[in-house]
Amino acid sequence: MGRAAGELTPSLLGLGLLLCSWACPGGAGLRAPPDRIAIIGAGIGGTSAAYYLRQKFGKDVKIDLFERGEVGGRLATITLQGQEYEAGGSVIHPLNLHMKRFVKDLGLSTLQSSGGLIGVSNGDTLVFEESSWFIINIIKLIWQYGFQPLRMHMWVEDVLDKFMRIYRYQSHDYAFSSVENLLHSLGGDDFLGMLNRTFLETLQKAGFSEKFLDEMIAPINRVNYGQSMDINGFVGAVSLAGADSGLWAIEGGNKLVCSRLLQASKSNLISGSVMYIEKTRTKQTALELCPL
Numbered sequence: 001m002g003r004a005a006g007e008l009t010p011s012l013l014g015l016g017l018l019l020c021s022w023a024c025p026g027g028a029g030l031r032a033p034p035d036r037i038a039i040i041g042a043g044i045g046g047t048s049a050a051y052y053l054r055q056k057f058g059k060d061v062k063i064d065l066f067e068r069g070e071v072g073g074r075l076a077t078i079t080l081q082g083q084e085y086e087a088g089g090s091v092i093h094p095l096n097l098h099m100k101r102f103v104k105d106l107g108l109s110t111l112q113s114s115g116g117l118i119g120v121s122n123g124d125t126l127v128f129e130e131s132s133w134f135i136i137n138i139i140k141l142i143w144q145y146g147f148q149p150l151r152m153h154m155w156v157e158d159v160l161d162k163f164m165r166i167y168r169y170q171s172h173d174y175a176f177s178s179v180e181n182l183l184h185s186l187g188g189d190d191f192l193g194m195l196n197r198t199f200l201e202t203l204q205k206a207g208f209s210e211k212f213l214d215e216m217i218a219p220i221n222r223v224n225y226g227q228s229m230d231i232n233g234f235v236g237a238v239s240l241a242g243a244d245s246g247l248w249a250i251e252g253g254n255k256l257v258c259s260r261l262l263q264a265s266k267s268n269l270i271s272g273s274v275m276y277i278e279k280t281r282t283k284q285t286a287l288e289l290c291p292l
Contacts, residue, residue, distance in 0.1 A: 033057045039065045039267070040274050043073020044089075047261035048098065054265040063267040066274050071262055072255035089254060094246040095160060097167055099257065103250070106260040113247035120219050127215045148212045155206060156244070159237045162187040183234075191234065199236025200229035 037053055039046045042065050050063050070076070074088040091113045092099045103110055117130040128144065131137050141149045165186050169176075176182040183191040194202050199221065203213055217240070218229050224242040225231065231239075250256050262269060 034061055036062045036064070039063065041065075041073060042067035042071040042258060042262060042269065044075055044258055046073070047071070047258040047265070047267075048102070050265035050267045051102075051261040054267070059266075063265060064270055065262065065267045066270050066272060068271070068273040071269070072258045075253075075255040075258055077253045077255060084253065086249070086254060091242060091247040091249055092254070093241055093244060094248070095164060102257050102261065106257070106264060108256060108260065109251040111249045111251050113249060120215060122215065145209070145212045145216065148208055149216070152208065152212075152217070152240070156237065156240045159187070160241060162191070194233030194237065197233045198230045199233050199239075202233030202236065203229075 034057065037057075039050055039053075046065055046067070050065055053061070053063060072088075076087045077084050078087040079085075102108070117132065119126050119130065120128040128140065131140070163186055166182075169182075169185070176185065180192060180195070183195065193205075197205070200213065203217065204210075208217070213229065220243045221227055221229060221231070221236060221239050224239045225235070227235075227239075229236070
């Protein structure tokens with residue numbers, strides 16, 4: 001299967017908040033398991049939430065999953081001239097522990113991401129052309145950009161190291177009242193700052209030169225996400241992680257993870273668009289659905 005570029009990043013933030021909200025520290029203690037759970041969206045976030053909630057609450061809880069399109073969400077494929085290509089999140093980072101677990105639990109097979117040599121053009125000439133010799137690439141990068149490529153590698157590694165704390169929080173059912181609180185617990189003010197700055201502003205603040213950002217980082221961002229440097233700083237950091245080594249994918253398409261998670265969770269898939277959500281007087285949640 002062919003693949004377009006772009007890194008798969010499952011909705012760890014939303015999943016973390018969802019799994020943790022059952023037992024908030026400082027609350028009135030553990031609540032009784034719910035009788036029924038509604039999840040909106042059958043992408044990787046929704047289907048993985050259904051999978052973990054089934055494990056959390058057992059077989060008696062009823063899980064309804066609402067989806068207006070196809071199962072998979074941003075994990076989708078398109079067929080061109082008989083060849084199937086990834087049209088969304090196409091590669092998975094080696095530090096994505098949830099996806100590694102899904103492969104094992106669901107009996108899926110993987111493919112290692114591979115590609116040829118790369119070249120970067122400014123529209124007129126090649127500003128960088130990769131060699132098959134590693135040492136030559138290092139010399140070229142240092143000659144053109146000094147030690148900024150090494151600093152960028154260290155910057156991305158620092159972001160990943162901090163983000164990996166989310167797995168520890170999830171394993172202990174730790175709760176956060178908002179995404180902002182979760183991000184602050186992972187990366188402090190640096191992570192919160194990236195939410196309020198563009199990717200360009202974030203990297204300029206970190207001291208990277210305009211030449212390096214224009215010629216090396218902007219092309220990576222365009223290839224991975226099809227976006228400019230004006231995207232959110234945190235999203236841009238994820239995009240750079242998608243240029244790392246060791247990337248892999250699911251044989252048969254990454255969307256298979258979602259369909260297998262849905263099947264394993266024994267959830268009830270409901271086709272339609274959720275128009276609004278409201279709390280009733282009995283403190284239950286009511287949904288209005290527009291069927292397809």
